Amino acid sequence: MDKITVIKVGGKIVEEKESLDNLLDRFAAIEGYKILIHGGGRSATRIAEKLGIESRMIDGRRVTDEATLQVVTMVYGGLVNKNIVAGLQARGVNALGLTGADANVLQAHKRPVKEVDWGFVGDIDKADGAMLERLIKQGIIPIMAPLTHDGKGNLLNTNADTIAAETAKGLATYFDVTLTYCFEHPGVMRNPEDSTSVIKLIDSNIYKELLADGTISGGMIPKIDNAFNALKGGVSKVIITKADAIESEQGTHIIL
Amino acid sequence: MDKITVIKVGGKIVEEKESLDNLLDRFAAIEGYKILIHGGGRSATRIAEKLGIESRMIDGRRVTDEATLQVVTMVYGGLVNKNIVAGLQARGVNALGLTGADANVLQAHKRPVKEVDWGFVGDIDKADGAMLERLIKQGIIPIMAPLTHDGKGNLLNTNADTIAAETAKGLATYFDVTLTYCFEHPGVMRNPEDSTSVIKLIDSNIYKELLADGTISGGMIPKIDNAFNALKGGVSKVIITKADAIESEQGTHIIL
DSSP: OEEEEEEEOOOOHHSHHHHHHHHHHHHHHOOOOEEEOOOOOHHHHHHHTTTTOOOEEEHHHEEEEEHHHHHIIIIIIIIIIIHHHHHHHHHTEEEEOOOOTGGGOOOEOOOOSSSSSOOOOOEEEEEEEHHHHHHHTTTTTEEEEEEEOOOSEEEEEEOHHHHHHHHHHHHHHTSSEEEEESSSSOBBBBBTTTTTTTTOOOOHHHHHHHHHHHSSOHHHHHHHHHHHHHHHOOOOOEEEGGGGTTTTTTEEOOOO | OOEEEEEOOHHHHSSHHHHHHHHHHHHHHHEEEEEEEEEEOTTHHHHHHHTTTOOOOETEEEEEEEHHHHIIIIIIIIIIHHHHHHHHTTOOOOOOOOOTTEEEEEEEEEESSSSSSBSBBBBEEEEEEHHHHHHHHHOEEEEEOEEOSSSSOOOEEHEEEEEEEEHHHHHOOOOSSEEEEEEESSOBBBSSTOOOOOOOOEHHHHHHHHHHHSSSSSTHHHHHHHHHHHHTTSEEEEEEEEETTTTOOOOOEEEO
16 A cells, blocks of 8 residues: 655644745655645734734634635635645645645535534535545645535635544545644653653553643644544554654654 | 537626626536636735735736735635635535646746836746646546746736636647636627627637727737637637626637
8 A cells, every 4th residue: 555644734834934945845855645734823813803804712713704714715725725835836746735625625514503603614524535546646745725615615614633634534545644743842742841751652541641640731632632533544653743853753653 | 529618707707796606507507528717806906905905006907016916815816716616516516726836737937027017927838738637537627716836936926818728728639628708798899888799700800800990909909819829729619708608609709
């Protein structure tokens, strides 16, 4: 089975020119089949503000009303995605930008309203691994923006970590998949102040312990839940690491 | 040789919900292979204004400085393109949005500075008909935004009529191509006030006469020049018509 590397990179890295250039250099250097999923970043908030659209956040997550959906469609699907694509083309990578609506690669539904109405936010039903595999095997490198659609004409703002996990699962039928989550630290750390305290390996049992003793908390929990979800869906390997280490497989390895 | 229909539609039609819905219904109804190229429209000017970016126009055409390029990348590549894609998916059309940078389908160069510095505006070198043909033959319907790239990492604002002509030429190696330019009138008219005065057929000789007597002037000239350029590049048929007539082949037919 052919190997593929699925890289997820946060919005913060792709919205600053220097860190973006660095990431694109490193992504271009990865050999073999590959795919990049990028987050949105703060530029959507900044642009929404200038357009007089209020950004409403609950627990650090964005509520996506109709005006906000237009902004994230512009910023994530247009500005961020197309600049990555053009930057990779300049590096000889035949990149192709995709939202979930493009070629219907990510089908989702609007998150049902419970305590909170998140607005136009998508929960993914299915990634079309077969379509992605056909594109990839003809030499195309997909670059995925954090947007899906509901098949009824609505785009939906969607968490990029989840898109990465679902896409990796969709590809696992066709490839031996390594999924790498890049963030600002060199891995999951015992002590966030000490970059040498990276935990090299986390399995279900170690995860339970790290949750119980509070080493893992906050935003790291959904990330690791996504990692386990991907592994259960057939992904071979999940790594959490820093953007400048994506070629090395250093960082925290997650296994079942 | 398989037939393909290349439809170019102006920005005005795609930025208003009612005319966009109507266009998408009609585009979805076209049988066989097809591809849509859309313009940008006025929304870029409106959004630029709100962001405090001045739109500089010369002879009705936009000068694209760096800030304006960001806006058109957001609006054309993100907002307009992705809404068309999602709208077509809802109609069962497996649409895929593309700028020229995506899969490197349209290679261009920055327009050289002569009397006017147009800024980040692209003149097209080549449309990759082979790549488009592969996508189309696997059931994908490309939806092209009016943006190209220079292969050095820069996106370029590019005239949609020209993209349509160059794309149609690129496809002519693989398909029997009909290129349809949609605009607000039912065709090229002898009398712009009289919708029954559509000129049914224009060839090179008739074109010279219509230019000489002033029937054809202004923005219609580059459109018809694009039509002749496409025909010389192997396109079988060029039609200029109203958006609600794209299935009928009514309107003005251009032949060599």
